[in-house]
Amino acid sequence: MTIKELIMQLVYPRVCPVCGEVLPWSISGSVEQAKADPYICRDCLKKIKIVTGTRCLKCSKPIESEEEEYCHDCAGRTNYFEEGRALWLHDGYARKIIYALKFSGIRDNADFIGYEMARRLGPWLMERRADALLPVPLHRSKQRSRGFNQAQLIAASLAKWMGIMYGYRIPIDSGMLVRTVRTKPQKDLDPRYRFNNIRGAFEADDTAAGRRICLVDDIYTTGSTINEAARTLKRAGAEKVFFITANIGI
Ligand SMILES: [Zn+2]
Numbered sequence: 001m002t003i004k005e006l007i008m009q010l011v012y013p014r015v016c017p018v019c020g021e022v023l024p025w026s027i028s029g030s031v032e033q034a035k036a037d038p039y040i041c042r043d044c045l046k047k048i049k050i051v052t053g054t055r056c057l058k059c060s061k062p063i064e065s066e067e068e069e070y071c072h073d074c075a076g077r078t079n080y081f082e083e084g085r086a087l088w089l090h091d092g093y094a095r096k097i098i099y100a101l102k103f104s105g106i107r108d109n110a111d112f113i114g115y116e117m118a119r120r121l122g123p124w125l126m127e128r129r130a131d132a133l134l135p136v137p138l139h140r141s142k143q144r145s146r147g148f149n150q151a152q153l154i155a156a157s158l159a160k161w162m163g164i165m166y167g168y169r170i171p172i173d174s175g176m177l178v179r180t181v182r183t184k185p186q187k188d189l190d191p192r193y194r195f196n197n198i199r200g201a202f203e204a205d206d207t208a209a210g211r212r213i214c215l216v217d218d219i220y221t222t223g224s225t226i227n228e229a230a231r232t233l234k235r236a237g238a239e240k241v242f243f244i245t246a247n248i249g250i
Pocket residue numbers: 016017018019020021040041044
């Protein structure tokens with residue numbers, strides 16, 4: 001450990017997002033360093049539930065029946081996105097990590113999420129030949145009151161780790177989409193009303209035309225928000241729209 005790292009350790013202790021145990025500080029941003037000085041204790045990492053098993057072909061949500069191709073939500077609507085992937089099930093520790101980022105502003109968690117996304121979903125993202133990451137925007141007033149957009153922080157970390165791990169340079173292009181309507185929080189609404197709540201909430205500009213865009217968000221529940229963002233981008237001429245989220249609700 002260098003003197004600088006020791007000082008960082010004392011001034012800004014880095015803690016495990018699950019158990020709060022203090023972790024060693026690393027300044028450099030290499031894969032080896034991240035593996036040696038992980039963002040989380042090894043035992044805690046094992047406790048986070050990753051998305052596995054039979055999944056919806058569109059949104060990757062786990063589905064019970066082996067015969068079904070799509071989940072209930074994807075089967076019952078027009079999907080404007082091509083497909084998407086989520087890292088963890090929105091439950092237990094994964095939920096705790098997202099909530100700590102979103103509601104307590106623990107930004108280290110966004111670094112950790114981006115690292116794990118790149119590690120587990122990086123190959124999938126490269127196969128899609130996505131040419132831009134687009135964090136799902138918050139409404140201006142919401143972003144002002146929260147002080148940050150968690151999706152933006154996750155996307156920044158994902159882009160950084162895609163470069164470090166795979167040499168895959170992918171820009172974050174937040175300017176393509178804005179949220180023009182301040183909607184009610186989707187989580188407070190019955191799934192039936194989510195689509196109407198979000199419809200028309202975004203505007204895309206013509207820089208979306210011809211692009212292969214990967215939307216980035218923190219939580220995917222029914223997918224109404226991602227689908228409406230995708231619909232708006234497609235209308236502006238986007239070629240393909242994918243998504244990647246930290247958590248997926250079941
Ligand atoms: Zn821990």
